[in-house]
Amino acid sequence: MNLSMAVSLVVLLLVISINQSESTPDGKSKKEPANCFCSRELNPVCVEENGKQQTLNNKCLVECQRKKSPGLKVKHEGNCK
Numbered sequence: 001m002n003l004s005m006a007v008s009l010v011v012l013l014l015v016i017s018i019n020q021s022e023s024t025p026d027g028k029s030k031k032e033p034a035n036c037f038c039s040r041e042l043n044p045v046c047v048e049e050n051g052k053q054q055t056l057n058n059k060c061l062v063e064c065q066r067k068k069s070p071g072l073k074v075k076h077e078g079n080c081k
Helices: 003-021 059-068
Strands: 045-049 052-056 073-077
Touching (some): 052 059
């Protein structure tokens, strides 16, 4: 194996390692539910589930969170108080 191939192999292994660290054991991303692609637009929405309120950054993220938590309800636009 020449030096170029060895370097390529090391880079490939690092990429695989980094990719796995950003996933759960079932392969889904830790950052967002599967098939969820939202902008970083800041237009806060207050939601509630099981008596706990949480502010999400925008309506797209609310819909994505509902894929994981169907009981999520929008309380109002804006930050939770």
